[in-house]
Amino acid sequence: MSALDRNAKIAVIGAGAMGAGIAQVAAQAGHSVLLLDNRPGAAAQAIDGIDRQLGKRVEKGKLAADERGEIVARLHAVEAIETLADCTLIIEAIVENLEVKRALFKQLESLCRADCILASNTSSLSITSIAAGLQRPERLLGLHFFNPAPVMPLVEIVSGLASDPALAQTLFDTAKAWGKQPVHTRSTPGFIVNRVARPFYAESLRLLQEGAADCATLDALMREAGGFAMGAFELTDLIGHDVNYAVTCSVFDAYYGDSRFQPSLIQKELVDAGRFGRKSGRGFYDYSEGAQRPQPQQISSDASFDSCVVEGDLGVLNDLLPRLKTSVIKRDGKGLLRVGDAVLALSDGRMASQRAKEDGLRNLILIDLAFDYASAKRIAISCSAGISADAREQGIALLQSARLQVSLLSDTPGLAVLRTVAMLANEAADTVLHDVASAADIDLAMRAGVNYPQGPLAWAERIGLAQISQVLDHLQASYGEERYRPSLLLRRKVAEGSTFHDQP
Numbered sequence: 278m279s280a281l282d283r284n285a286k287i288a289v290i291g292a293g294a295m296g297a298g299i300a301q302v303a304a305q306a307g308h309s310v311l312l313l314d315n316r317p318g319a320a321a322q323a324i325d326g327i328d329r330q331l332g333k334r335v336e337k338g339k340l341a342a343d344e345r346g347e348i349v350a351r352l353h354a355v356e357a358i359e360t361l362a363d364c365t366l367i368i369e370a371i372v373e374n375l376e377v378k379r380a381l382f383k384q385l386e387s388l389c390r391a392d393c394i395l396a397s398n399t400s401s402l403s404i405t406s407i408a409a410g411l412q413r414p415e416r417l418l419g420l421h422f423f424n425p426a427p428v429m430p431l432v433e434i435v436s437g438l439a440s441d442p443a444l445a446q447t448l449f450d451t452a453k454a455w456g457k458q459p460v461h462t463r464s465t466p467g468f469i470v471n472r473v474a475r476p477f478y479a480e481s482l483r484l485l486q487e488g489a490a491d492c493a494t495l496d497a498l499m500r501e502a503g504g505f506a507m508g509a510f511e512l513t514d515l516i517g518h519d520v521n522y523a524v525t526c527s528v529f530d531a532y533y534g535d536s537r538f539q540p541s542l543i544q545k546e547l548v549d550a551g552r553f554g555r556k557s558g559r560g561f562y563d564y565s566e567g568a569q570r571p572q573p574q575q576i577s578s579d580a581s582f583d584s585c586v587v588e589g590d591l592g593v594l595n596d597l598l599p600r601l602k603t604s605v606i607k608r609d610g611k612g613l614l615r616v617g618d619a620v621l622a623l624s625d626g627r628m629a630s631q632r633a634k635e636d637g638l639r640n641l642i643l644i645d646l647a648f649d650y651a652s653a654k655r656i657a658i659s660c661s662a663g664i665s666a667d668a669r670e671q672g673i674a675l676l677q678s679a680r681l682q683v684s685l686l687s688d689t690p691g692l693a694v695l696r697t698v699a700m701l702a703n704e705a706a707d708t709v710l711h712d713v714a715s716a717a718d719i720d721l722a723m724r725a726g727v728n729y730p731q732g733p734l735a736w737a738e739r740i741g742l743a744q745i746s747q748v749l750d751h752l753q754a755s756y757g758e759e760r761y762r763p764s765l766l767l768r769r770k771v772a773e774g775s776t777f778h779d780q781p
Contacts, residue, residue: 286310287303287309287310287364287368288311288364289310289368290361290370290371291314292320295426296398297324299368299426301426302422304348304352305456306456308351310351310352312324313354313357320356321354324354362389362390364393365393365394366396367385373402378402379409382417383411394444395416396418396448397418399421401524403437403464404417404436405437408439415440418437419435420448423470431725431726432452432458433722434449435468436464440464449461458721460722461714463714469719469722469723471524473705473733474723475525475704476701476703477505477509478512478521478544479539480509481495481693490657491573491574493573494574495693497684498656499697502653503648503693503698505729510560510561511562514560517555522548525538536758536759537704573684574685575683578670579670582603584604585615586605587607588613588615589608592623593646593741594644603616614675623643624695625744629660630688639664640664640668642658642661643658644692645686646694646695647694655682656683657685658684691752698733698737699745705720710765716778719734735777738776742767742770
């Protein structure tokens with residue numbers, strides 16, 4: 278089947294921010310859209326809001342005035358569910374309550390045409406469970422947009438146990454025709470994005486709990502080294518801790534308490550205190566008027582050096598070398614960078630003191646991962662116990678010569694960006710292993726849905742799957758927790774010498 282014809286009438290139930298956004302997307306694509314809400318006047322108010330938003334685009338020259346009028350003319354506020362009887366597609370965007378959604382779809386099934394496609398915009402509930410009470414559960418699928426729907430490109434096409442694959446493809450093609458970037462996923466807890474993204478929050482929260490660094494420093498590292506649009510603390514403040522914590526708990530419970538999804542006590546305390554983030558005026562940061570935003574911690578050095586020595590292949594860290602303001606001498610070795618008395622290396626997931634002892638390295642400084650060492654603005658380091666003051670200063674000075682702001686973390690396994698990326702890739706690998714979605718769709722979903730600089734599986738391949746697996750092994754050994762166990766599929770790919778994106 279192909280995309281729905283533009284003449285197909287679409288209905289959206291729920292005129293909140295998400296429902297209104299979905300209605301706008303469908304109307305912009307040329308469909309006549311009926312918008313229904315159980316609150317009297319809410320649908321009409323939502324359409325007025327859409328009109329105002331489109332008006333701002335007209336003022337900025339991003340939309341023609343006549344096009345604005347045509348879009349708004351295709352939006353129709355309705356007050357009775359019976360008016361939806363002849364729709365081709367009905368999208369539900371109401372409260373995240375299983376029983377309420379089930380009751381709605383049962384009512385729609387008895388009311389609508391036999392060929393009407395029913396879709397839920399749920400972000401966390403099982404499509405299989407929602408459809409279980411229907412006479413024809415195959416006609417119900419998930420059509421999960423991301424907020425704000427007119428702006429965010431990703432749409433997850435979610436298939437439950439009984440969902441018709443042909444209808445899933447119709448929704449996929451329709452979302453694509455609407456200018457979105459759709460991906461297919463099975464109805465498992467969190468679908469793609471809300472499952473794979475859990476480590477992004479969890480690792481920063483754990484580092485904060487362990488005192489590795491403060492919120493501002495960890496956020497800055499994720500942005501300025503990792504290439505993420507926001508750090509975990511500013512992002513959860515934006516999302517709302519009540520929402521983000523609830524999703525984490527939902528996924529954790531759905532996976533029977535798997536430690537990979539364990540909620541954070543720090544975030545729970547914020548929720549208990551009513552510090553939900555921006556919407557309440559306080560979260561990890563203070564958003565009250567006049568509040569000062571804390572600045573990331575960084576260290577500096579005035580030490581001087583004449584040259585540095587590169588021993589062997591530094592892997593992705595090689596991209597840093599052209600930025601160093603000194604002569605580089607190359608020798609054989611095991612991937613080390615030496616300046617003065619300091620030995621620098623990319624983290625492999627071990628603590629600096631552990632690696633120094635096991636590998637016989639004095640004055641060791643471990644360097645965190647950066648998405649692009651050629652353009653990164655900040656980098657994290659950790660130092661082995663007993664490092665000399667001179668060696669520490671020389672290592673910092675070398676990194677400063679590359680115009681990097683240097684943030685010192687406590688002696689933490691995997692530092693900040695590396696452990697986060699390794700865990701994102703590991704969760705993505707398990708998502709492929711469990712046949713939830715393809716590697717390509719997962720990478721696309723994380724780029725288009727949450728603005729990651731690169732899909733986690735492609736990023737892991739760029740670093741090296743063997744190296745990512747080693748980092749996870751070392752994290753698991755350091756913590757003694759199943760949370761960091763490497764995915765079976767990741768181990769298999771390393772053993773085969775293959776990648777997630779190899780063609781079969």
